[in-house]
Amino acid sequence: MKVGISENILQVRARLAAACAAAQRPVNDVALLAVSKFQPVSAVLEAHQAGQREFGENYVQEALDKIAATSELRAELVWHLIGPLQSNKTRVVAENFDWVHSVDRLKIAQRLSEQRPGHLPPLNICLQVNVSGEASKSGISPDELPALAKAVSALPGLRLRGLMSIPEPLEGLDAQRAPHAWLRRWMTELQAQGLALDTLSMGMSADLEAAVLEGATLVRVGTALFGARPAPQAD
Numbered sequence: 001m002k003v004g005i006s007e008n009i010l011q012v013r014a015r016l017a018a019a020c021a022a023a024q025r026p027v028n029d030v031a032l033l034a035v036s037k038f039q040p041v042s043a044v045l046e047a048h049q050a051g052q053r054e055f056g057e058n059y060v061q062e063a064l065d066k067i068a069a070t071s072e073l074r075a076e077l078v079w080h081l082i083g084p085l086q087s088n089k090t091r092v093v094a095e096n097f098d099w100v101h102s103v104d105r106l107k108i109a110q111r112l113s114e115q116r117p118g119h120l121p122p123l124n125i126c127l128q129v130n131v132s133g134e135a136s137k138s139g140i141s142p143d144e145l146p147a148l149a150k151a152v153s154a155l156p157g158l159r160l161r162g163l164m165s166i167p168e169p170l171e172g173l174d175a176q177r178a179p180h181a182w183l184r185r186w187m188t189e190l191q192a193q194g195l196a197l198d199t200l201s202m203g204m205s206a207d208l209e210a211a212v213l214e215g216a217t218l219v220r221v222g223t224a225l226f227g228a229r230p231a232p233q234a235d
């Protein structure tokens with residue numbers, strides 16, 4: 001039996017509302033990003049029908065195909081790149097996305113800034129931070145974060161919004177909260193250094209409650225909205 005995406009959206013929104021209540025935060029503090037990687041265009045359209053507007057994709061070519069297939073809705077939809085970005089793909093990303101969450105090198109940020117078309121608003125950026133040490137290979141290490149954040153915030157084609165993390169999978173609320181608390185402290189530290197950041201992109205299907213308790217402003221949810229992912233397509 002296939003449960004409908006609209007029912008799943010209601011369930012995830014209920015989880016978010018409960019987590020916001022527990023955290024004593026207003027429910028509209030936390031944006032829901034629907035992670036549609038490996039899902040067909042029909043799933044994006046079904047979610048859009050149910051009111052979803054923000055979509056996250058991991059693979060550039062797959063995302064471009066979906067952005068093209070939904071082009072009549074382009075003004076309504078907000079497309080976020082949340083997967084790794086190679087320098088040979090920065091131009092199409094700068095031209096087609098609204099957000100990139102996975103910036104962890106200045107060179108990538110510089111290219112995105114130079115290649116952002118002048119008729120579009122600055123590209124929204126989160127810096128991906130490695131919150132799991134050796135257990136993770138992606139994201140900038142925290143000792144390099146302040147310098148990267150300062151440099152990225154000065155680039156004219158970009159708007160630095162905040163930080164993003166993908167912690168290693170952990171069981172239990174307390175364990176899940178720890179890396180999220182740590183990312184929140186880094187955001188507070190950068191704000192104290194004068195950066196106007198407003199976004200903490202953290203929490204996925206399995207740990208969104210922990211993320212909301214620690215101040216997430218955007219959770220990235222795939223499986224809980226769309227069900228198990230179909231097999232990957234070649235990028």
Ligand SMILES: *Cc1c(COP(=O)(O)O)cnc(C)c1O
Nearest residue numbers: 035082204205220221222223224
């Ligand atoms: C796939 C993915 C998600 C969504 O994960 P689920 O566990 O399916 O909710 C969130 N963030 C990133 C970076 C991802 O790659």
